[in-house]
Amino acid sequence: MALIALSNAVILEGEELSPTVGQLRIRDGMIEKIVRGSVRRGDDMRMNLIMPPFVNAHTxxxxxxxxxxxxGKRLDEVVGENGEKFKALALSPDAQVRRAAAKTLEDMIRTGTLAHCDFREDGVRGVKMLREISTGRPVSIILGRPTHKNETEAVLRAADGIGLPSVDGYTTSELRGIADEVHRRGKTLALHIAEDRPYAEDEMGKVLRMHPKFLVHGTHLSENQLALLAKKGIPLVFCPRSNHLLGAGEP
Known part of the structure; x- marks a missing residue:
């Protein structure tokens, strides 16, 4: 069995990524053990860092x-109705869109991101396009967005779940129907929330009644709302770089 021994490294381990100086042993592609302290055998890492790969939960x-x-553009100019994002996607040939996305996936692997969760617009067509260019490195978890309410089941057959931009524009009945179908199939439901404005309590209630696996942004949630998410065990993915670039505020 092939053994790789990386010695004299700073290893970040455990859920808290606690630093340990020692040797990382890998056998047949699997981590076998961590030996603490200075070890002469193996490849000398010269105190370089070894850490788990990244997972980008919102792409x-x-x-x-x-x-x-x-x-240099505001959030509403980019992702609002008739925003720059949707204009660019509509005007760009599919081949160009695919090449750009494939390059981004390559950049993820090169910079240490092993998996990502993508919020993919354009219904079944959008999900299938990303699925076709995803090679498994990084792992692509694709959350589709139906283009109309009758497309939910078809999107769920193609995707790993549903990713909604918000609860805006949906009736309570529609939100309940989407959530019920996602949970019935054992797939993932996630939503953008309070990205550019505070959320009223009734909006927060709609989100919580859908029982999402996780939420993204939460830039303008109140301390009480953040505490409520923590109490219910719902993870929140912060996006400080996106918020900064588009002027949405700071979480």
Whole structure:
């Protein structure tokens, strides 16, 4: 069995990523053990860092076709109705969109991101396009967004779940129907929340009644709302770089 021994490294381990100086032993592609302290045998890492790979829980990789065009623009100018993002996607040939997204996936692996969760617009078509260019490195977890209410089941057959932009524009009945179908199939439901404005209590109630697996942004949630998410065990994915670039505020 092939053994790789990386010695004299600073190893970040455990859920808290606690630093340990020692040797990391890998056998047949699996971590076998961590030996603490200075070890002479193996490849000398000279106190370089070894850490788990990243997981990016909120991406829109197809937007890569025009990401430079978003600089200096407000959130509503980019993702609002008739925003720059949707104009760019509509005007760009599919081949160009695919190349840009594939390059972003390559960049993820090169910079240490092993998996990502993508909020993919454009219904079944959008899900299938990303699925076709995803090679498994990084692992692509694709949350589709139905283009109309009758497409939910078809999107769920193609995707790993549903990712909604917010609860805006949906009736209570529609939100309940989407959530019920996702949970019935044992798939993932996630939503954007309070990205550019505070959420009223009734909006927060709609979100919680859907029982999402996780939420993204939460930039303008109150301390009480954040405490409520923590109490219910619902993870919140912060997006400080996106918020900063688009002027949405700071979480």
């Amino acid at each position: 829109h990789v197809m937007d890569s076709v025009a990401k430079e065009g978003y600089l």
